Amino acid sequence: MGATIKEVAKEAGVSIATVSHVINGTRYVSPELIKKVENAMHETGYTEKYRKKKEEWKTGTKTVVAVVVPEAGGTLYIRLVRDISESLLKKGYLTAVYYSNYDTELEKNILLRLCGDRNIAGIILIPCTADRKNYEKVLAREIPLVFLERKVEGEDDCVLSDNEQAVYKAVKHLIKSGHEKIAVLLGRMESSTVKERLEGYRKAMVESGLEFDTRNILTVMRNEEYGEKIKCFYRDRRPSAIVSGSNHLTLKLLRVMQEMGLCCPEDISVVGFGDEEWCELLTPPLTTIKQDVEGMAEAAVLKITDKIEKRKCSFGRMRIPAKLFIRKSTQMIGRGPFGEKAFSPDDITFTEEEKEKIREGDFKVAISFHYGGTAWKTLHENGIRETLEKFGITVVAVTDAHFDPYLQVTQLEGISMQRPDAVIAIPCDDTITAPVFKKLSKKAKLIFMSNVPTGFEAKDYITCVSVNERENGxxxxxxxxxxxxxxxxxxxxxxxxxxxxxxxxxRDMVATQVICENYPNIEIVAVSNFLNIDDAYRICRDMMKTHPDIEALYICWDRPALQAIRALKELGREDVAIFTYDLDEEIGEYLVQEKMVKGMGTQRPYEQGVAVALATAKALLGNTQYKYVGVSPYTVQKNNFVRAWKEIMHEPVPKKLINFFDK
Structure with a gap:
C-alpha cells in the first residue's frame, strides 16, 4: 500500500493540508516548509508512490476537481478536503480548494470563475446557503456538480451526514439516562444541517413524551459574543444536559461552564458534535456524535467522477450514518423507587435558626444495619454519627442483623420500645421485614438507605438515600x-x-442496557442470579463450564465477586476480566495486581452516611421534600486507586496495597 499523505505530514511535522498544498500547488507554502515536505516524501517512500500515481493522472484539460468549502479552519472541512483529495488522486484527478468564507457573493464569483476554467472537470460544493437562487447560474452551465454536507432547496443530488438521526440518538441516550430537561445548542438556523439537527432533537423529545420547548433551544452565531448569552440561558432554563450542534460550540460551552464553576457531568451532561482528538483528552472525555468523514468524501468523489466520466450514477441524496461515542461527559440521573427526582446532598442546607431548633428538640435516632463487621458499615455509621452530633441528635441504638431478616425484625421491635424520633435502616430483605417497618413508620420517621421494602408507598417513609445506581451501573x-x-x-x-x-x-438493569446498546462487540451469553452470597461460587463454576469461551464477568458487588474469583482460580481461568462494585481491601488487592479485577464502580459510604444524617435532621423539623437523595458513585481503576482509596475510605492506603505500586 505504501506511505500515506498522513504519514508524510507526521514525518515533516506539518498539517495534512500543507502536504496537500505542496503536492497540488493549490496555495503558497514557504520554501522552508516545501523542503521539509519533499524530504519527508522521500524518507517515507511517498515520492515513488507519487511518481507512479502521476503516470495514472488525467492529462490535458478537465483534470482538476474544485472543492469549495465555507472556511479554512473547521476540522470537518479540513478532513473532508484531505479525504477528497486522496480519493480523487487515486482516480487520476488533482484537487483545487477554494474558500467562500460564508460569503454568498464571494461564493458566486468563485463558482462562475470555475465554470470558465478549462482545467476544472467538476465541482464539489459545500454551500453557504440553502437558497437555490444562488446556484442557478452554475447549475445552468451543466458543469458536473455535487453538493456536500448541506442541502440546497430543490436539489436532491447531494451527499449528507445523517444529522437528524445522529442528534436523535444523542437525545435518546440522555433520556434513557434519566434526563428530561435537555437543551440544544445550535448555530445558524438557515443552515440545512442545523435544521436537521434541531428536528432530531424535537423528534426524540416528542417520541419520549417530553415537552418540546423552544425555550430550551439556544442559538449562537460564529462571531457572536457568546459568554453572557450562555450564562443567562443556563440560569433561566437550568438544563441537566446540553447537546451541542458542533464542536466549536462545545468549546464555547465548556469555557462558560468553567467560568461559572459548573462541573461536567455532575452539573451538566454534555454531548458534542464532531469527534476530534481532543475530545478524548478532556476531563472527563467527551461523549460525541462522530460523522463518517471518510464515507462522505468517498461518496462525493464517486458521484463527481461518475458525472465527469458520464457513467451511470445513483441520483439522489446519500445519507451517511453518524455514530454516537459514549464517554464520561454524560451521567445517569438518579431516580427514587417511585421515580422521584434525585436531590444531591449539597441541596440539603440549614439556616442557623433551623440548627438551633434541632438542638432544642433533644431528638433520638436509632440505626438498623442489615449486616456489619465491615469497613463499609463503619464508614456509614461514622458519617451518620458525626453529622448527627453536630446537630445535638443522640444515637440511642445501632443494630446489626447479619443479613438475617428474622433477626432484624426482632431488633426493630426492640428499637420501637425505645421510642426514637427517627429510625435509619437498611432492610435485610423486601418482604419479611416489611410489616415491622410498616408498624414502625406510624411511630417514628423512617429513613431508608439503598432500598424500600415491598408494599411501601412514598407516603410511608420520609426519605430514601442511595448511591446513584443508574450511574453506578x-x-x-x-x-x-x-x-x-x-x-x-x-x-x-x-x-x-x-x-x-x-x-x-x-444498576444490574442499567449495566445490561449499556452493554447491549453501546457495545455491540460484547455478547451477554449467560445470566445467573444468587440469593446467598456463597452461592456465587457454584454459579460461577457452572457458568464457566457451560460457557468456557466467556472472557468477561459482571458481578453485582465485591463479596460475590470474591466467591467467583475462588471458582475461577480452581478452574485455572484467571484470564477472565471481572467488573464489579464497592471498594474494599481484599477486592482492591486483585485490582492493583491487575489479577482478574479490571475496574469497579463504588459507593461512597461515609458520604452516604452524611447524606442520610442531613435528611434525618430535616425530617425531624417536619421537612419531607427530600424524598430521594442520590450520592454520586466513584470509578476505580488501578491508575486512580490511591486517590480513590483515600477519598472513599477516608484513610491512607494500606501498606500491603501500596507495596504493589512500588514493584
Missing part, C-alpha cells in the same frame, strides 16, 4: 466496554443478585 458496563474496545465478539457472563432490592436491580 453505567460505570461498570462502560469499564467492560472500554476494556474490550477494538475486540470482536467478546462473550460475557452476568452474575446478579436474585433478591428484588431496588438498588442492585436498577
Amino acid at each position: 453505567r460505570i461498570a458496563a462502560s469499564l467492560m466496554g472500554e476494556y474490550f474496545k477494538g475486540r470482536h465478539h467478546v462473550k460475557a457472563g452476568f452474575i446478579k443478585h436474585g433478591a428484588a432490592f431496588y438498588g442492585t436491580y436498577l
